[in-house]
Amino acid sequence: MTRKLGLVAGGFALLAMTAVAIAPGSAWATAGKRVDCGKVVSELNGGKKVKEVAKDLSISTSSVYRCKKREAAKSGSKSVKTAEKGKSPAAATAAH
Numbered sequence: 001m002t003r004k005l006g007l008v009a010g011g012f013a014l015l016a017m018t019a020v021a022i023a024p025g026s027a028w029a030t031a032g033k034r035v036d037c038g039k040v041v042s043e044l045n046g047g048k049k050v051k052e053v054a055k056d057l058s059i060s061t062s063s064v065y066r067c068k069k070r071e072a073a074k075s076g077s078k079s080v081k082t083a084e085k086g087k088s089p090a091a092a093t094a095a096h
Contacts, residue, residue, distance in 0.1 A: 035059055037067035044068060 035057075043053040044064070054061045 033059075035063045035067060037070060040064055040067040041071045 040053055040057065040059075040063070043056065044050070048056070050061050050064045050068075053059075054064050057064075
């Protein structure tokens, strides 16, 4: 009797571990989807905060930051705001 109970409990434990391992986490929610960085940057330049942009476009905040970083690297400046104003990094630091 005790042996059967142990086997049943072990079976349920194995089933539960398998179910948890198969279920996709929130990190995989947007896997395979392309993020339109142009749209993200335009929303940020429009004055929206990162969390607002992420919520509106149904993407993660890390995707917003990634787009922001790519845009800054493309324009050669430290932030999207300075890229929008057309300032170079040297001019931006001289202003501070």
